[in-house]
Amino acid sequence: xxxxxxxxxRTLAAASGLGANGxxxxxxxxxxxxxxxxxxxxxxxxxxxxxxxxxxxxxQKHHQAYVTNYNKALEQLHDxxxxxxxxxxxxxxxxxxFNGGGHVNHSIFWKNLAPIQAGGGEPPKGSLGWAIDNxxxxxxxxxxxxxxxxxxxxxxGWVWLGVDKELKKLVVETTSNQDPLVTKGPSLVPLIGIDVxxxxxxxxxxxxxxxxxxNIWKVINWKYASEVYEKECP
Amino acid sequence: xxTATVAATAxxxxxxxxxxxxxxxxxxxxxxxxxxxxxxxxxxxxxxxAVITAKxxxxxxxxxxxxxxxxxxxxxxxxxxxxxxxxYVDNLNKQIVGTELEAKxxxxxxxxxxxxxxxxxxxxxxxxxxxxxxxxxxxxxGGGGKPSGELLKLxxxxxxSFEKLCEELRAAAATQFGSGWxxxxxxxxxxxxKELLVVKSPNAVNPLVxxYIPLLTIDVxxxxxxxxxxxxxPDYISIFMEKLVSWDAVSAKLEVAKxxxx
Numbered sequence: 001x002x003x004x005x006x007x008x009x010r011t012l013a014a015a016s017g018l019g020a021n022g023x024x025x026x027x028x029x030x031x032x033x034x035x036x037x038x039x040x041x042x043x044x045x046x047x048x049x050x051x052x053x054x055x056x057x058x059x060q061k062h063h064q065a066y067v068t069n070y071n072k073a074l075e076q077l078h079d080x081x082x083x084x085x086x087x088x089x090x091x092x093x094x095x096x097x098f099n100g101g102g103h104v105n106h107s108i109f110w111k112n113l114a115p116i117q118a119g120g121g122e123p124p125k126g127s128l129g130w131a132i133d134n135x136x137x138x139x140x141x142x143x144x145x146x147x148x149x150x151x152x153x154x155x156x157g158w159v160w161l162g163v164d165k166e167l168k169k170l171v172v173e174t175t176s177n178q179d180p181l182v183t184k185g186p187s188l189v190p191l192i193g194i195d196v197x198x199x200x201x202x203x204x205x206x207x208x209x210x211x212x213x214x215n216i217w218k219v220i221n222w223k224y225a226s227e228v229y230e231k232e233c234p
Numbered sequence: 235x236x237t238a239t240v241a242a243t244a245x246x247x248x249x250x251x252x253x254x255x256x257x258x259x260x261x262x263x264x265x266x267x268x269x270x271x272x273x274x275x276x277x278x279x280x281x282x283x284a285v286i287t288a289k290x291x292x293x294x295x296x297x298x299x300x301x302x303x304x305x306x307x308x309x310x311x312x313x314x315x316x317x318x319x320x321x322y323v324d325n326l327n328k329q330i331v332g333t334e335l336e337a338k339x340x341x342x343x344x345x346x347x348x349x350x351x352x353x354x355x356x357x358x359x360x361x362x363x364x365x366x367x368x369x370x371x372x373x374x375x376g377g378g379g380k381p382s383g384e385l386l387k388l389x390x391x392x393x394x395s396f397e398k399l400c401e402e403l404r405a406a407a408a409t410q411f412g413s414g415w416x417x418x419x420x421x422x423x424x425x426x427x428k429e430l431l432v433v434k435s436p437n438a439v440n441p442l443v444x445x446y447i448p449l450l451t452i453d454v455x456x457x458x459x460x461x462x463x464x465x466x467x468p469d470y471i472s473i474f475m476e477k478l479v480s481w482d483a484v485s486a487k488l489e490v491a492k493x494x495x496x
Contacts, residue, residue: 155413198456
């Protein structure tokens with residue numbers, strides 16, 4: 001698409017106006033559809049923490065499939081709604097939750113990661129760093145807590161660092177499958193999400209999810225997390 | 235249509251889509267499975283007053299780890315059986331030490347810790363042991379082909395055709411979101427006369443907990459196929475149906491199920 005070609009990867013990454021929707025939206029019959037957002041770095045840029053093979057599959061296959069299926073579900077929903085077909089509308093909710101959630105979550109995930117030379121792994125400074133020390137004792141303690149909860153999650157899901165924008169408190173939460181963080185609390189805003197679906201790590205770490213969790217912190221983009229936090233807790 | 239996702243189905247809070255079986259079903263399922271007690275090892279040694287017991291063993295597949303090549307690699311088996319399945323066994327043994335569960339069969343532990351959907355901590359490990367034991371038995375080297383005899387007769391009666399069954403099984407396996415399993419199961423007390431049904435279940439849940447008798451399963455947790463097929467779950471499912479599934483094993487399990495339901 002010509003519009004997308006005008007945007008560089010970095011511009012896309014910096015365009016916070018895209019919000020949680022990630023990729024560029026286009027209009028068709030008044031229905032907004034979605035497309036796969038570009039990564040703000042090369043597939044191999046997060047090695048050795050996350051292999052290039054995983055990044056490419058994860059982005060080009062898994063995330064793309066969520067986008068494709070989300071768009072399909074939205075079209076079907078649009079149809080069902082215009083026909084007033086209530087059972088069909090209700091039946092589509094799980095497809096929307098799975099695929100829309102997958103798109104939302106992965107769009108955040110790519111921004112949560114950064115190559116080491118772009119600041120990946122650098123601990124948070126400023127107000128987020130202070131809030132972490134206050135709520136968890138230290139960044140290390142937070143990391144241990146998130147790793148423990150991520151490792152203990154049964155099946156597929158995510159482990160999150162979020163901020164409750166009402167209470168102005170940091171929280172650690174897990175969600176199953178592709179449930180976004182907001183399903184755990186309407187005022188929760190995701191700062192960092194770590195994908196613990198097996199596709200996120202299996203080719204490299206096999207069954208040893210704890211090793212994946214230990215290593216991913218080397219490429220976590222605390223800068224982005226701080227930006228989101230400062231927006232919610234100015 | 236004997237699929238478990240017809241309109242009469244009520245989705246349970248844990249997402250397990252299935253027709254509800256009567257409560258008596260669960261009881262008969264438990265007694266049916268007691269024959270499997272033979273599989274358990276009660277290797278215990280006494281040291282003075284202390285009893286050291288490894289209650290459950292890691293049962294190997296009924297074929298060498300490379301026997302399913304090239305459809306399911308030895309590499310996959312070495313992790314799937316050697317690491318994942320082994321971990322469920324080790325972890326359950328640790329979890330049940332000193333509890334009343336130690337005295338129970340694996341099936342009893344599964345049903346008791348399912349706790350009507352309010353899962354107790356040992357459920358995940360117990361059910362996953364059961365599920366993986368069953369999964370290895372659902373495959374064989376040189377598998378695939380078509381069922382025959384009584385099994386084929388019932389399939390044609392309850393699904394219309396073998397092709398229709400395959401379609402439903404593939405669809406269930408492909409659409410189980412996240413981690414889980416797809417099953418062919420036997421309902422000992424069908425309200426509509428259809429004894430065979432296809433079900434899908436999330437994470438560790440299996441048809442035992444609702445009083446059905448599993449006949450066949452395909453594991454669709456990503457670890458089951460990712461090394462060989464990456465994201466291509468539909469390809470994995472196709473190969474499972476065409477090259478791996480052991481209809482002999484399904485027939486044998488059907489015979490047991492029918493005998494005990496009679």
